[in-house]
Amino acid sequence: MDLVWPVTAWALWVTALAAAFKASSRERPREAPRYEVPAPVAELLRGMRSQDVFHAALLDLAERGWVTIEGERLSLAPSGQEPLRPYERWVLERVAARLGGRPYAPVMALMPEGSDLDGDLVLLVRHAAIELGLARRRWRTMIVPLLLAMGLVVPWYATLSAAGLSWPGMIATVVSFVAGMSLLMAGRGFLLTEAGREIAGSEGAPVDPRQEWIYTGSGWRGIEIEDPGSAGPVPSRQEVSGYVVKRWAVIDMDPDSMSSRRCHYLALHDGSSEKATSYLVKEGVYHDVLPGDFVRLLVKPRTGRVKRVLGHERHW
Numbered sequence: 001m002d003l004v005w006p007v008t009a010w011a012l013w014v015t016a017l018a019a020a021f022k023a024s025s026r027e028r029p030r031e032a033p034r035y036e037v038p039a040p041v042a043e044l045l046r047g048m049r050s051q052d053v054f055h056a057a058l059l060d061l062a063e064r065g066w067v068t069i070e071g072e073r074l075s076l077a078p079s080g081q082e083p084l085r086p087y088e089r090w091v092l093e094r095v096a097a098r099l100g101g102r103p104y105a106p107v108m109a110l111m112p113e114g115s116d117l118d119g120d121l122v123l124l125v126r127h128a129a130i131e132l133g134l135a136r137r138r139w140r141t142m143i144v145p146l147l148l149a150m151g152l153v154v155p156w157y158a159t160l161s162a163a164g165l166s167w168p169g170m171i172a173t174v175v176s177f178v179a180g181m182s183l184l185m186a187g188r189g190f191l192l193t194e195a196g197r198e199i200a201g202s203e204g205a206p207v208d209p210r211q212e213w214i215y216t217g218s219g220w221r222g223i224e225i226e227d228p229g230s231a232g233p234v235p236s237r238q239e240v241s242g243y244v245v246k247r248w249a250v251i252d253m254d255p256d257s258m259s260s261r262r263c264h265y266l267a268l269h270d271g272s273s274e275k276a277t278s279y280l281v282k283e284g285v286y287h288d289v290l291p292g293d294f295v296r297l298l299v300k301p302r303t304g305r306v307k308r309v310l311g312h313e314r315h316w
Helices: 004-024 039-045 050-063 086-099 114-131 143-151 153-163 167-185 194-201 283-288
Strands: 067-070 073-076 211-216 219-226 238-254 259-269 275-281 294-300 305-313
Touching: 004 143, 004 153, 004 167, 039 050, 039 114, 039 194, 050 067, 050 086, 050 114, 073 086, 086 114, 143 153, 143 167, 153 167, 219 238, 238 275, 259 283, 259 294, 275 283, 283 305
Parallel strands: 219 275, 275 305
Antiparallel strands: 067 073, 211 219, 238 259, 238 294, 259 275, 294 305
């Protein structure tokens, strides 16, 4: 079985793929935005969940007079200020539909389904980020990914002709299918510009670091976030696990040196409790872990400080 030609064909395709990605990574100069970035766009660029983006959009609309939020209740306002962006119109339409003619409803009850948030809302907010110069498309058109996907036919056919239905041929078939579908499903891509990376690297203050929304089988509900400290006897170290539902950073004053320091926190939820627990983490862990991830941590129960990350699974 002579695999020289198949290997050559695969090498040429990988070279073409690498060259295309390298060329697309060259950022085209564009003037950075000179105005304040909308909170939903900033939340998306920071890697926050789609429900955080929706929540930020509601608060932004409330500040501009399009909705009224009193405690846990939200109502539509008669009129607002400033024109609406497409994602804001989407949010208001979903809120109006869920209100169903009622004057007000709990904010939690107005959260759309996760598939709508991850699909329609995220796409609209991404488009807003591109218009603001905070992100760009990897490909100007779909021609490049389409040609790369079509180009997989050459190494696939060369491998199948040389190896038939043996394991090299089967592997080539699976790789070609997965790579081709990945290129087509990714579309034109979404890359942050230099200005977008600055926004993504900045620390956004949470609306309320002691509350969060989580999704259960019956819909969205609010939970409280509590500290892990305990006055009773506790072990020196303890293993905890759960889903990251929030992360935030605050500036604390060090009483010893009388200087300020940035402290990073994660909140974990086990999926069934009424409350989540916050833990103090190092900056590296804070940036590695995103809301929605499942983690296992070794912590000091009395102080809530994370000593080590034992496991980390990304779920989106």
